[in-house]
Amino acid sequence: MTTNASPARRGRDFIARHGETVYNIAQRMQGDHPHTPLTRAGFAQADAMGAALRDLLGVKPAITLWASSAGRALQTLAIIAEHLELDWHAARRDDRLVEIGMGEWSGRYYRELTGADADFLDVEARLYRRPAPGGEWYDAIATRVAGWAADTNDDPGDRLVIMHGMSSRVLRGVLTGADVLPQFDAPVAPDLPQGSIVRIEGGRERVVHTGSGRASVAAPA
Numbered sequence: 001m002t003t004n005a006s007p008a009r010r011g012r013d014f015i016a017r018h019g020e021t022v023y024n025i026a027q028r029m030q031g032d033h034p035h036t037p038l039t040r041a042g043f044a045q046a047d048a049m050g051a052a053l054r055d056l057l058g059v060k061p062a063i064t065l066w067a068s069s070a071g072r073a074l075q076t077l078a079i080i081a082e083h084l085e086l087d088w089h090a091a092r093r094d095d096r097l098v099e100i101g102m103g104e105w106s107g108r109y110y111r112e113l114t115g116a117d118a119d120f121l122d123v124e125a126r127l128y129r130r131p132a133p134g135g136e137w138y139d140a141i142a143t144r145v146a147g148w149a150a151d152t153n154d155d156p157g158d159r160l161v162i163m164h165g166m167s168s169r170v171l172r173g174v175l176t177g178a179d180v181l182p183q184f185d186a187p188v189a190p191d192l193p194q195g196s197i198v199r200i201e202g203g204r205e206r207v208v209h210t211g212s213g214r215a216s217v218a219a220p221a
Contacts, residue, residue: 050083103134
C-alpha cells in the first residue's frame, strides 16, 4: 500500500466514525439512510472522541467541521463540538460523505440474506463482495469522496470529518494514496471500530483514538 497523497493538500484531516446506532446493534443495513439515531453506547463513544480531540487540539482549535448529512454523523459531531467549544451550527454538511448506498436492501436485517445472498459479506475484509440490488459500489464512493477532497484542498487550517465505516475507509484510502484493491475497485483503508479517529497529514495516517464500538460491518448473529 502506498502512502503518498496529493502534496497540494493543506492542513491535517481528522477523520472519525460516528457512534453506534440502533441499526448497528440490531444488525440492519443502514447505508445512506438519512437518520438512524445513536444508542447510549454511541453517545458514550462520541463523548470519548470529543475528550480525546480536546486533549489533542485544545479548546476552540482552528479547524473546519465537516459531516455527512446523515443524522447519526451530525449527532456525533454535536457532542464533539461541545467538547471543543466550537459552534455545531457552523459545521459544513456534504452528501458526498454519506455511507455506501444499499439500494433495495436499505434497512434489511443481515439475517434475512439467504441462499445466493448469504455470502454477501466478506467477513475478513469487513466489506461487501458485490453491490446490493440498486445499490452503490466502492468505486462510486471513491469518486464522490475524491471530489470532496479536491474541493477542500485549500481549506485554511485543519479539518474534522465525521462520517461512516465504509465511506471513511475509502476516503482514508484516497487521502493516503493507497492502492486500488481490484476486488473492490477502490482504495480502501483498514477497518477501525466505531468511535475511532485518524489523523492524515502529508499523505500519512495515524490512529489518534481507537473507539470502543463495532467494526464496519458485523457478521450476522
